[in-house]
Amino acid sequence: MRSTRRSFPSSSRQSVLAALVGVVLAATACCAAAQLNQSYYASTCPNVETLVRGAVTQKLQETFNAAPGTLRLFFHDCFVRGCDASVLLSGPDDEHSAGPDTTLSPDALDLITRAKAAVDGDPQCTNKVSCADILALAARDVVSQAGGPYYQVELGRLDGKVGTRAVVKHSLPGAGFDLDQLNKLFAANGLTQTDMIALSGGHTIGVSHCDKFVRRLYTFKGGAAAQRGPPMNLYFLRQMRQTCPLNYSASAFAMLDAVTPRKFDNGYYLTLQQMKGLLASDQVLFADRRSRATVNYFAANQTAFFDAFVAAMAKLGRIGVKTGADGEIRRVCTKAN
Structure with a gap:
């Protein structure tokens, strides 16, 4: 009697294999994260x-x-x-x-x-x-x-x-990333767009050196104007040109949140609303309609930002x-x- 067993096309076999690998990796990640708990050192190092x-x-x-x-x-x-x-x-x-x-x-x-x-x-x-x-x-x-x-x-x-x-x-993530690039990179690490926007809020403290955003400040020869990214507040642009002239020092920097640079708050999102985001990858969160609503929400509600940040940090830590x-x-x- 002739066998009726059919072979999968190679493309189908590859799809099945990829799916199985995905299941194995997901299970491994799950088991690894499962070993984490808040009282892990309760008996070995309680302090x-x-x-x-x-x-x-x-x-x-x-x-x-x-x-x-x-x-x-x-x-x-x-x-x-x-x-x-x-x-x-x-x-x-x-x-x-x-x-x-x-x-x-x-x-x-x-x-x-x-x-x-x-x-x-x-x-x-x-x-x-x-x-x-x-x-x-x-x-x-x-x-x-x-x-x-x-x-x-x-x-x-x-x-x-x-x-x-x-x-x-x-x-x-690169300083010039657009929203699609940011979402793709964060999704590869199991993080959502909301997680990405919340974690970006960590820029409410800290600085960036001129080499990371100087292309937003000037039109360079060779058609590089496209690298300037989202629009920038004109007054802020003039300020940043003073901080980072064309012959800027390698050690020159600017605050990522010029309003409250030493306080962890939702001021970062307020700067984005004012078109004063230093990095293109920051300002794009407000410039892109797909993410603007979340920026506005965090700008209006610091508690919501803090809650989203804590949730995203937990996922990041796994x-x-x-x-x-x-x-x-x-x-x-x-x-x-």
Whole structure:
């Protein structure tokens, strides 16, 4: 009797295989995130939050620069290799020697070093808390101490063992990204457009160097005017040209939120409404009709922004969590064991 079994076309087999791989990856991510919980160190290092918070407080008393720097450090870490502190690894082939990570704040890196020393200085906690979790706690604490929301942090991440500088450039949003590019990158990390807009609100504190937005200020030869992105408030444009002349210094910078640059609030969204967004990737959130309503909502309701930010930070903190042999608890945050 002739067999009636039919073969799938190769394209169908590939689709099925891709679907199966997707299911496996989703299950892996789910299991990794499942190991996270707010009381992970309750028995092994019950004072971990107090110890990290103390280090944050001390550093911020010395310089506010550590606040936006630490928040950026956490975001860069999670987006590049997952939240595994690989961004802290220091070496010629590691992440923070490449692309956007070359401008990570020395003050933020010092804050994490101090927090790690404070945690390991408690005999009950020595070598029991990952650098990834210390970074997650420190990011929460700088936000809170800058006037933003205080929220519970899920813990239980392991530290990654490698840093891959080659993937940094393609893993992080660019200063000139449009809404589609932003949404695509954030969606690849399991984040929605609302999450993206809320996390962008982290720019309510911090600065950007001239090289990231100078093309918004001038019409360059060769048809590069298109790179200027969304329109800019004319008075603000003139101000920024004074800050960043054509022969600007490499160290020149401007505040991302010129109104309340040292306070974590919803002022960032107000600047977008006034067409004073420094980066094209910021201003596009108001310029594009698809995202404008959310910007307006957060500008009018700081509580709504804070709630959305906390929810987005929780999702951000679950990206690429390492488990088992894939991770470790580093003795020194800048080096694998």
